[in-house]
Amino acid sequence: xxxLTQPPSASGSPGQSVTISCTGTSxxxxxxxxxxxxRQHPGKAPKLLIxxxxxxxxxxxxxxxxxxxxxxxxLTVSGLQADDEADYYCSSYAGSNxxxxxxxxxxxxx
Amino acid sequence: EVQLxxxxxxxxxxxxxxxxxxxxxxxxxxxxxxxxxxxxxxxxLVWVSRINKDGRTRSxxxxxxxxxxxxxxxxxxxxxxxxxxxxxxxxAVYYCARSYEWGLDYWGQGTVVTVSA
Numbered sequence: 001x002x003x004l005t006q007p008p009s010a011s012g013s014p015g016q017s018v019t020i021s022c023t024g025t026s027x028x029x030x031x032x033x034x035x036x037x038x039r040q041h042p043g044k045a046p047k048l049l050i051x052x053x054x055x056x057x058x059x060x061x062x063x064x065x066x067x068x069x070x071x072x073x074x075l076t077v078s079g080l081q082a083d084d085e086a087d088y089y090c091s092s093y094a095g096s097n098x099x100x101x102x103x104x105x106x107x108x109x110x
Numbered sequence: 111e112v113q114l115x116x117x118x119x120x121x122x123x124x125x126x127x128x129x130x131x132x133x134x135x136x137x138x139x140x141x142x143x144x145x146x147x148x149x150x151x152x153x154x155l156v157w158v159s160r161i162n163k164d165g166r167t168r169s170x171x172x173x174x175x176x177x178x179x180x181x182x183x184x185x186x187x188x189x190x191x192x193x194x195x196x197x198x199x200x201x202a203v204y205y206c207a208r209s210y211e212w213g214l215d216y217w218g219q220g221t222v223v224t225v226s227a
Contacts, residue, residue, distance in 0.1 A: 003154070003156075032212075034211065034212035034213075036212065036213035036214070038155070038214070040155075045205060045217040045218065045219055045220060046155065046205075046207075046214070046217055047217075048210075048213050048214060048215045048216075050213075051210060051211055051212070051213025051215070052211050052212075052213070057210075057213075057215055087154075089154060089155050091155075091157070091212075091213075091214075092212075093212045096169065097160055097162075097167060097169035098157070098160070098169050098170075098171070099145070099157040099160065099212065100157060101147070101154060101155045101156060101157055102154070103154045104154035104155070
């Protein structure tokens with residue numbers, strides 16, 4: 001059960017867009033449309049941004065969007081705001097009622 | 111507003127045990143699968159365990175299988191994590207979370223577990 005692979009860091013200026021990738025295998029990301037994305041501010045609990053690859057929970061702005069191609073999922077944050085500076089994690093169903101998280105990406109708003 | 115409140119964390123010796131609880135409110139607890147995850151200091155999120163609505167199906171990460179046991183009491187709206195044979199590498203903030211289509215839509219504030227002699 002290896003963690004999904006995310007870039008350790010990403011950055012963008014206010015108003016710009018940034019995309020974070022999440023690479024798994026044909027046994028997890030590539031096999032199921034159960035990829036989720038979370039944002040976590042320091043010292044806080046994670047917050048769900050995207051589920052089932054590209055669906056947004058109620059209350060999450062459409063600046064956040066998700067996609068998947070093969071074994072790689074992506075989160076795009078558009079119209080970057082200062083509050084978007086946080087750690088971002090992906091997760092995927094991995095079969096046998098198990099889940100995997102990515103290693104996390106620290107997003108810096110320049 | 112959905113609330114999840116973890117408790118039971120603290121200091122344990124290597125080889126010792128702790129039992130975490132997560133009290134749920136403001137939603138129909140028995141209708142949801144629940145998960146535990148953890149985050150070691152300065153590290154990323156790691157999935158730990160899952161229990162389905164009626165408690166009959168349980169799954170675990172390889173790193174805790176055989177040492178941790180997840181359970182739930184739907185009458186008390188509470189999910190538990192019994193942690194035995196604790197190791198230093200189990201030191202982390204432990205979160206419970208509600209499952210929605212394999213996304214975790216509500217999280218507790220976390221409870222800190224420290225394993226040290």
